[in-house]
Structures are given as C-alpha cells and as structure tokens.
Amino acid sequence: MSTAVLNAIKSKFASGVRSAHSHCGDDTVVLDRKVILDVARYLKSDQAMAFNMPIDCTAVDYLDFPGGDAAGSDETRGVGGFAGARFEVVYHLYSTTRKHRIRLKVALDESDVNTPSLTQVWLGMDWFEREAWDMYGIRFDGHPDLRRILLYEEFVGHPLRKDYPLRGYQPLVPIAKLDRDNEDPKLVNTDLNPEAPE
Amino acid sequence: MGYKVARPELNIFEKSYVPEILKGVGVSSRHFFRNIFGKKDIVTVEYPEVKPDYASRYRGHHRLMAREDGTARCVACMLCSTACPAHCITIEAGDYGDTDVEKYPVKFEIDLLVCVYCGMCEEACPCDAIRMDSGIHTPSQMYRKDGRVGKVDLMALGDLSIAKQGGELS
Amino acid sequence: MSNHLVDSRNVDSRSQAPRFAKLWTPTEVDADEPGLMRVQMGPSHPAMHGTVRMDVILEGETIRDMDVDIGYLHRGFEIQAENATWTQVVPYTDRLNYLSSLCNNVGYVLAVEKLLGIDVTPRCKWIRMISAEIARIADHLTALAAGALELGGFTPMLFGIQAREEFYKVIEHLCGARLTTAYTRIGGLRWDLPDNFEAGYRKAEASLKKNLADMDKMLTRNRIFYDRMADTGIISQEDAIEYGWTGPCLRSTGVEYDVRKAHPYLFYDKVSFDIPLGHKGDNYDRYLVRIAELRESLKIIDQCFKYMEPGPVNVDDWSIVLPPKEAVYNTIEGMIAHFKLIMEGIAVPKGEAYGYTEAANGELGFYMVSAGVGKPWRVHCRAPCFALVQALKPMMLGEQLADIIPTFDTINMIGGEIDR
Amino acid sequence: MKVTIDGRELEVENGTTILQAAQKLGVDIPTFCYHPGLSAPANCRMCLVNTNKAPKLLPACYATCMDGMEVKTNDEKTLRTRKSTLEFILLHHPVDCPICDQAGECVLQDNYFAHSAQPSRNFTRKNHKPKATPIGNNVILDAERCIVCTRCVRFCDEVSKTNELQVVNRGERSFVTTFPGRALDNDYATNTVDICPVGALTSRDFRFKMRVWFLKSASSICSGCSKGCNITVDHGGGNTQRYRPRENQAVNRWWMCDPGRLSYKQFQDNRLTDAQIDGVVHPVREALSAAARRLRSAGDPSKVAVVPSLLMSNEDAVALAVLTKRAGFGGWYVGGRAAGKEDALLQKADKNPNRAGVMAVAKAFGIETNPLTALATAGASATLWFGHEHAVDPKVLAAVQQLSRVVVASNASEWTAGASVSLPSRTFEECSGTWISVDGHLQRFAAGPEAKGASVAIWDLCFRLLRSLGVMDVMPPASPDQVVAEHGQAVPELASMPPALPPAPGRPDQLRKARAA
C-alpha cells in the first residue's frame, strides 16, 4: 500500500526495527519495545504520517507455532511474520487524513511481558490494552488503569494463552453437578459442553 | 461524497411543544382509526391459530431421511458432528454385516439445546441424510434431557430421499 | 442538585464541541463522600442492551464518576475460533453484532479471503453487498427504534421494529434464519439469492419508507425529543478520532471516514452513494446520520439489483468451497474434496492479515494469523463498539443520569460484539 | 554423484533412489505403493518424475539416481501425469468415504486433494468387487477400494513370510485376496491394515469404532511383551481406541504383532477407579492412611512382603524401592505374566515389559528379589501388592489370601479380590515413564488418555504412602523425571535418560501442508 511509512520508520528508527514487510497488502513493522513509544509519538505527530486513529491493539501467542521453533529459517516462519518470540503485541493504526494504515508489532519473550503502553499517545488504546492484558497477560507499563476488562478480577490466568487449558472450570461459585437424566428443572446446570466429563 | 445532514433548528412555533405534540397525536390517531375502522395494518400474527410462513430455506428442527426400505440414509460417517460448530451431534456407528450398506448409526442424537441451527450439518452431509428443512421450529422442553433428540424422533420427521448416490449416474 | 433550573451544558450549540475537559481518569471519586451516591446500573437493567454494568457515582442526578464494566456476554469467540475450522467460525461471527450478522459474516470471510489471496465471483460480491446493506438497515433501524424506546416513546419504537421485521423476513428468505444467518462461506456463499428475492425486498423497502415517515413525524422535530438528543453526549472530532471511533458515530462528528469509500471492498467503488456527516457529534446528529444512512443503503441496494448479473456465486476451486452436492453424492472426487474440507478445513497459507469492513457500527476488523492449517492460529475481532464504549466515561462525566440512556443508545452498544 | 532435484543440488551415494534423495532435500513426492520397509515394485505410478536421463517419466521410488541427473518434481508434465494417474486410480474407486474407516488418514484422499482436486470426468459404471469380506481374524477386505499397490502382498511375502495374499484377475478387475483355503491369520496380519494406503484392508477391532480425526495420539511403548515395540496410542472419548506401530529401526522397525496390538483391552475391563477399604469405597487419602495402619499393624516391617508389578515404569520402581528401604519392608517377590509365544520377528517369550528395569532397580538398591512362588512359604504377615497381571498360581493365591493385603492395581483380578485396602493406580497409558526392554533399550512413553476416576500414578502413591507411614523427610517429587533425578542415581541403567518425546503426530489437520499462496 504505502511503503513510504515503512521506509520512514526504517530510516528514522533503524536500530529499533527488527523487520518490516508487506503481506496481503498490510504493511507491518516489527519493533523493539524500546522504541515503540517513540515510533508511536512520531507516527502521530509527524505531518506526513498523521496516524491519528488507534484502530486496534491485540496480542498473539506463538507457543508451539508450526515452524516457529528456533530452528526454523526466516522463510519457514512465513512472510506473515512471526518475529521469533512467544508473544507479539500487534497495533493497528490509521490516519483519517492521509488514509493509510500501518501495523506495528512488538515481540515479547515469555519471561518478560512488559511493553510501554500506547495510551500515552492515543487514549483509545485504553480498553484494547486492557483486553490484551486480560487475555494474554501482557503488562503495559504506564497504562493508567490496567485492570481485567472482559473477565472478572478474581480470574486466575490468561485464557487466550495457548497453554491455558481448554477444558475445565474456574467457577466463582461452586457449580452443582447434576445427574443428567434426573434433572430438576429449577436447577441450572452450567455445563453446556457435551464432551465435558459427566 | 460526504455531505452534512440537514439538522433542523426548531422555530419558535415548534419550540412551544404544542404543534409537534398535535402532529404526533395525529399520527397516533391515524393509526388508531385506520386499525379500528379502515384497512387494517395490523402486523401481529395470532400465533397458535395462525402460523407464520417459514421461508423455504428456514433452518428448523433436524430430520433424518430414509431409504426406500425405511432405514435411515445416514451411514454414520460423522461429518455432521465434525462440521458442527456447537458439537451437538453424537453418533455411534454400528455394523449391519451387510455388504450393501455396512455401516449405520446405532445412536444418532442431537442436543437441540446446544444446537445453534447454523445448517453446517446438512451442508456437510454426503448422503442427503440430515436435513433442516422440516419447517418445524424447535419445540420447548421441560427437561434438559428432552432436548436430546434421538434417531427415532428424527426419523419420524424424515421423508423418503431419492437423491442418487454412490456413482450410479451411469 | 445545583442545576435544576439551568442547563448544565455551557455549550453554544452552533460551535464545534469543545474537547473533553478531562480526557481520561481512572476512578478517583470516593463514593463514600457525603452527597454522593453510587448506583449500579446493570448488568440487568432495561437500558443496558446486552448486559453491561455501569458503576455510576452521582451527585444528585449529575454524574461525578463512572466505570463501564463489560464482559457479561463474554463467550470466548476468539478461543472458540482457534479451535474450529475456518468455515466453522462463520456461525460464531453471527453472534458478534447480532443485529447485523450478515455484515459480520461478510467481514469475516473477506478477511480470510484476503489471507487466502482469492477473489470471489462478481455475483457473489453483489449479493454480499446486498446482504450487508440489508443488515445495516436492520441494525440502524434497531438503534433508531431503541432510541425512541429509551426515551419513553414506545410507539415510534414499534414503527421502527415493524420495518425491521420486514427486513428480517427478507434475510430469512435469503439464508433460513433471521439473526443467526451463517450465510457467507469462504470463497462464496451458502446459497444464491432465492426466487422472488427482489419482490420481497421491495415490500420491505416500502414498509421502511412508510414507517420511517411516521417515526420522523413523531420524533425529529418534536421539542421533547430534540431537547433530549441535541447537545447531549457530545464528542468532538479530535476526541472521537483519539478514541478510535468509527462508523456512523464518528461521522456524526463530521469526520468523513467510511471504509466503503476510503478503502472500497467488494463493488462499493462501482456504486454511487454519499456519506452523511453530522455537525457536532451529539446524540441528535447520530440519530440524523443513521436515518440518512438508511436512505444511502437503499440507494446502494437498488444499484446492486441493477448491476447484478447471473453467474456462479462460488469460486471454482474445490480446495476452498465445498463441491456441489451431485458431485459429492456420485463421484469419488467430489466426495474426497468434501471430506477433506470438512475434516480438516481450508488450508489457509501461513501468514497474517487484517481485514476490515464497514459494519453497521463502524470498522469491523478481523486480525487473523494462520499457521497454514485448517484452523486459525488466532482470530481477533476488532469490534467497533469496543472503541465507542470506552469513550462513554469522558463523554458522560458531568452530565445527567438520564443522558446516559440516549447516549448509550445512539452509540449502539452491542453486547455480543463488545464482549465477544 | 550429484543430482539436482527441483534446482537444488545434492550429493548422493550410488544406488540411492530418486525418492530417497528427494526426501533428504525435503521435497515431497507423492506415493502409494512405496513403503520403506518393503521392496519397490513401482506399480502405482504416482511417484513418476521428469528427469533429463530418460525420455519418459521415471518412478522415483525405483529409479536410482544417476550422476548429473536433473529431476523435476513439479514441472507441468509431472503434475499432469499425477493428475492422470489419480484420475485413473479413482476411476473405479467406490464413493465410500462415509463408510470407510480410512477416511481421514487415507493416502488416496491426501494425494487427490494435494495433487489434483479436479472434478470427475467419469461417465462409466463402476466395477463391483467383493466388499466387507473377512479374510482373517483381524482383517476385513474391501476389494473395491483396493488400488492394487500390493503393499500387503509384499508384507506377507517379505516381512511375515507367510505368503497368504495374492492379486487375482487382470487389469481393472484385479484385486487382492487370500489364496484359496488360506486366511490372513498370522500374528502380524494387522500390519497390512496400517500399510494399506486406502481403506481396502481395515481392522476388525477398530472397525467403525471412531473416526480417525477425532483421535488424539500419544507416543508410547507396547506393554504386550518385553520387546518394547514403539507404538502410538490413539485415544478418544477418554479411552484407548487402538495401537499403531511407531517407526523405530532399532527395535521394531515399522511393525508390531497382533497380540500386542490388542493388549490395550486388558486395561479396559474391570477397571479400578476408586480406593476401597475392606470393599467399601473411600477417598484415596483415607485409603492411604488405612493402608499405612494395616501395614504397621503387621508388626515387624520386614515381614511385609512387597510384590512389584512388572508393568511398573522405572520411575515407579525407584519410588517403590525408596519406599521399601525407608519403611524397612522385606524383599521383593517378583511375579509377572506367564511366559508365552516367541518368534523370530518381534514377539518375546517374556511378556513383562519392564522386568529388566525392575530387576535393575532392585539390584541397585540392594533389595533381595525372590520369585513370587516363594511368597507361599515366606512367612510374611502382610503384603504390599502391585499389579493385577501376575500369572495365577493356586498355591500362592491361597497363601496370599490369608495375608493382610494392600493392593495397588489398575484393574481387578484374582489378586485384587478381597484386598483389605485397594488403591487405584493408573495404567501405563495414562502415565509417562520409561521401560527397559529385554534387549536393554531404555525407552520413554508419554501419557495418553486422561486418568480414570481417582487413580494415581504408582510413584506418587509410593511417596504418599511413605508419608502416611510416618517418614516425613522425603519430599514427594513433582514428576516422574524428578523421581529418577532425585532418587535413582544409584541405578546405572538409568544414568542417561532418553530425551523427552516429541509430541505425537496429532490429527491430520495439524500435519497438513499449507496450500501454496
């Protein structure tokens, strides 16, 4: 689309850019988290960039990604880009004046899931970052109010991580297990999964 | 291209509430008098007596189609339970010991309370065995277990399927 | 209770709305302070469509602080999608914005097709456009009608719902269900248009025009309605962009951004339509913009019917779309392709893509990562409401309790979409 | 010798086939009839590739590399030939996927979808051949589905050397069947099902039980005898559904025997899922303290006879050895399954998978071992009994029944009946651990299906029992590997543990190659 943005970031923040590519028409820059805040400020304030709209922020867990192990070459890791660390925080930005888009990615290792919060640049990142924290446990430093958003405060774990068990219960209140064939209609069985152990 | 919507600024007359209230009362009354004396615009359907027409594509209660000899067309290939995004279909396969059909569903159960009526099962069926075109919406149940509908009930809604199958196109 | 008699909004209605005095603050008001009252609106509250909780701290009827608590309708769309085949996700998307499921269906499959790098047939594109616009009409009608209901106007609401019903009937004829449509497929559609589709649509269109006129008469220039809507829930252009607003709500502030125009997909560049814009981003503008968008959608659908030509709706590739049933029943080739697609799903090449479309509430984005197999590695839904609702707090600080209701309605919060 | 495959050069030895060379480069050439363990007849023609050394396409599985050969596996000619071959093979293939057990792991499906995916041009009536014919105790033949790759025929000729199968008729009417009067009933017959690329040969045991794409897999070791054949445990719905051999050139190559293949069934009947005290169900925690009380009340701990199970993993054995030593119990009375059939291929007479490991642990810990028959005359006052599988000796049984017995077993048998305290243990399928085969291979197995009921791994039970007995200074390890790491240094056989198993190949969708963008 507009490689101009890619080139601008690459030239201005050469040390912080890990890789950059355009895949499926989306321009992507994989950044070091040290520069993400600077890049964001630059992208917002520069007249030629003018990325004034925060579209989205999310995260991806690449645990056991096929071909994503250390032995995988850049080629097998795919053009789509998976930068090699377990987590990636993905930002999408848009400029309503220049009408261009960019995707910023920050690769984070499992052991250190902190990254600067972009709420300092766009307030609209607020809830998106809270969701990424809730679902992936990414810590956004400098976020004014990093609480869980979709789940309840007492929830343990981050359910979109690939190692979070798919089945099982984490009830706030004990769930009454019912004999399936002698159900009392007044009681509600919250178990809706037919494969769940009876 | 973009254009600004016409945003009304109320004139002093409209600001006095009364004329606009009377206009609204007029609309209400027009509907009232049309419905009580004139041509009835009433859209309510009196349900148990009058049933709304379902579209021909309406996805309702599932049914299992039958062969000419009355057995189920289903051969328990499990594609429907694979395609089901809600995992509501349970099938157990059995062996007829017959070289023509070989495989049949010993148990075919759909949990209607889990089903999301997306139609993926009929799309996935390679034998024209399961369909959702019965035109019946799902009945409500008193107990959860009544929501699990078995092969017999599904066959009872079924019909003879005459779809040709097995490469016998000639 | 200082402002019974004077309008608390010190705003000249002709000027551009000012920026929020305080853009973002974490909860800092102590509800135990004398004179303050903490009210929990929701999660089961008549005005909280879907289920959302607003923890409001009131001074009299003025909102001193509030916190919007979402997640009551969270059902794990994204983790479900990671454990289903690409095609199986389509019914899950129905439940995102359940008022305009077809928009979600179209948005999702377009994103997958972007990743697959395929282009669907022209007829399929026209039909997708028609279905998405019909869904948009249904969604806008709901928002408008509910807006009247929230303000106590039950009759105008039912007029709006009446028209919406007609469109739902059209949708039912199209795909067999009214809300949970599951209509699109990757590389095509579940079905072609049914017979007499256009006749059914014309009936719905007539009903819309008639009922919209009645609603308009009862509401638009009525001063009670005007006073409730105008100058309440104001957001400035800068703030709307800053908070990631999109869709009719952003356009109500006068920002001309519509994905259909800015980045045309399907055949939106081949039809002519306009983008209605608001003046200052208050509830009344959002109401007017939605009404104007209804008319634009009708225009688009008319052109789709005009330009549409017969032809196949699915791409001719058995590794993406299911073979026709005759081929499945009678040829081993069709049977194998059918089995492979259902057992394993469509093998989407490894990579990532962000597909975005204009859904009824704004930019609906799907960010997806494929590991090269039949199931998505990651599907993230960028729900337009999510960005809209996060600005609710700065919008409502200092306003009245009663203003939450029309504001909440005009930004059209949809629980299914925001909670996913 | 230098060959170039798809533009990539490779140095190969003389006699290397094109296919082997391609595999080294990771180039995928589709095959049907080729199997690395069998001779290559080159009769399916699927692997035809274009070379510069011959005017016609060459079968990659049979043709050897020549110096300077340039091979093209994806040029237009090869691709067109593949499509034609597939069309030809599918010409008379019945539309059977819905009723065919192979669907989902069918090479024909994979190859068609990957290399053709074009509609049928077939307007002829399909040939009919015998369907669903049992040709042996474990194998059912569907001749219509057969693509006459002759893998099964070659297996019977070359591996089991029993020569039951042949191809009859000619041309499109040919199909595989047994010689008249013969049945495919050798001990390795079900391997023909594994190697059959289509659904022509299906397993009678697995028939219609479950669709293969619902199965989850775990890499494991067969427990049928002491050979230690590598297997994959396919499980679904909480139960093991079948065993499949896993390639290990050092032990079992690609094969396994039928008795071993069916040995999963012995763990499914009469499963013990709850702890019992005098026949009454109790929580495991209470049963453990009851067991400790019973063992203590036997008086002199050295009068407590310990009977290890030979299905125990080395980790379990180490834990038991620690328990035996710390609690001061008497020697081990080693029983196990009775000896059985042995043959030249895989089956071993010793049917106990880990006799070598248990004995090595006993030796390293200095625990006296006696045969189980000695228990009848040992004068023990109580016994700590593991396993249900020991061969029944009436004299021992009678003697044991007199004793106060704490039984740890996964299934019920004569030995577990009437136990004073019975604790449910997991089967080996449900745990991970290592075994030492009769040939001295130390091999790892991974946990497959979920553990049933309240059952606990034996190593865990041993350490918990130790605490119940009042020995508090031994911290229970967290995993079987930790058991060996902390307590098993004395065992020389366990000095170098094999690396952790890679995850077993799962459902087909995880194996699928991505469609080219």
Add this chain to the structure above:
Amino acid sequence: MDPILAAVLFAIIKISIILLGYVMLFATVLTWLERKYSALIQDRIGPNRAEVAGLRLGGLFHMIADPIKVLFKEDFMPRTENPIMYKMAPWLSVVPPMVIFAVIPFGPGDMFVISNAPLGMLFIFAIAGLGVYGSVFGAWASNSKFALLGGLRATAQMISYEVAMGLNLVGVFMIYESMSLQGIIVEQGETLWGFLPAWGLFLQPVSFILFMASAIAENKRAPFDLTEAESELVAGYFTEYSSMKFALFSLGEFIEIIAIACIASCMFLGGWQIPFVDATGGIILTSLQILAFLFKVFVLVWLQMTIRWTLPRFRYDQLMKLGWLYILPLSLANILATGVWLYFAA
C-alpha cells in the same frame, strides 16, 4: 327517619355508586382500554386471549383476568427498615385520587355530587397534594437506589406542578367567580355571543393547555413519567413492588386519569352542561347531561392516553425548567391578563 341519618345513608349510597360503580369500574376498564388502544396505535392487536366460554369480546375479560393474576402473584417484599411505610405507600397513592371524586358533580343539583362543597377546588388541591406521599414513602421504604431516585424526582415534580396547576385555575375562578365546581359548571351553561358555549376552554384556552400539562405531570404519566422512567430507573419509585401492591400504584394512576379528566371537564368543558341547553330538570335532560359529562370525561381520557403513547419523556432538569420557567410565569401572566380583562370588561 332521622333526616341526618337519611342524609348519611344517602351519601353512603352515592359514594358507593360513584366510587364502585363509576370510578373503579372505569379504572378497571381503562386498564384494558389503554392496552388495547396503545396496541391499535402501534399496529398490534393487543390483549385478546382471555376468554370465558369461548367468548373473547376483543379481550375484554382481561380486565378481570389481570386483577386475578396480580392477586395470585408472589408478594415480594424487600428487606427494609420501614415495613409499615412500605405497605402504606400503595394505599396512599390510590386513596387520595378517589377522595377527589367527593366534590365532582356528575349532574345538575346536589343529587349527583357527594358533597357540593363551596370551596371544592381547594379541597381537590389539598387532597391531590397528599398523593406525593405514596410515591415518597414507597421510594424511601423500598431500600433501593433506583426507587429513591424516583421518589426524589416525584417529590420535586409534584410539588412544582402542584403550584402551576393551582395557578392555572385561578383564571377560571376569576371568570366564574366561584370555587365550587357545581357553581363553575352552572356558569358555563351560558352562551357567548350567541354561538359559543361559555366554557373555560374558550375563555381560558392558555389555562386549559397549561392545566392539562401540569395535571399530566402531577399524575406522573408520559411525557412526564420520569419518576418511573423505565429505561433509567427500572420502574422508579415502585421498582421493588410486586403483586397487588404494584397493581395499586397503577390503579391509582388510572383513577387519577379519570379525576383529571373530570376536573378538566368541569373547569373547561362545561361539566355536565350540554351546549346551548341552559336548563336543568326532567329525567331525560338530566340523564343526557350525565351522559354528556361522561362523554367529555372520555374524550379527555382519550387525549391523555394518546399523548402517553405518542411522546418521549423529558429529562429531569428540562421538566423543572418547563414547570418553573414556562408554565408558572405563563399562568401568572394569564391571571394578570384575566384580571385586566375583567377589570375593563366590568
């Protein structure tokens, strides 16, 4: 018979007939009528399911079925510090509107009015002012924040509009020089300039509009229903009420609709007067006059219901603004203008 006893007995009979036979019956019919009417406005059918012996009569039996249903519902009571207040509140909102009917003349003479009090209107104001206690007690005793907010709104709203309502009628009193309802009605029997009945509607049109507005506000019905504003406050001051207690609140509302219609028709539409028939006496004429009164009441009830089902509701500050900044000054101005006019006309 003792004349006093006879008068008391006669009064009791009148009370029974008017309250039970008229007010309660009318209110019960209104519960059905409002549902049916709103349905027809909204292109629906409305209640039509209740049937007796196969007869449905357009759902008329719903007005019997509804009370029965309501009576059998679970009477839920919140945990509250003031159970007595909680139980009293519904009665406080249903009794005052009923008492208003004591001074409403249904026909000419003393025969069709329970008490032809000379200061009838003052009595009505006094009693109507009591209605606020129903809402406030209910809201306070419910132990719920939504109810409390509703109660607060109700207090402010009713007190504000009480003033406006009273001032609106001053003009009428000035013209007819009476505060007795019967007296005012009799005065309205005349004809102005030979073609226009001397009704309050024509002599005091501004007063009529303002009175209807403030009376509807007093009754807390849409567009002034923000005390129960279901989208904001769930159900306002009666959020925590159920069963018959809940029904009493709505019964009180319906009785109040009739009361407002009665007062307005007495004040502005000539009460039982038939236009151009300035005479009394005779059974036929009296019956016609009673029917005329009922018809006028019915028309005003219809007007209230149509407004209810047409308009959205105000916001709290807008309502206050309307009351204090528009209605109150306008009614004062109206009084002034009436006074000036009377001065010069005299």
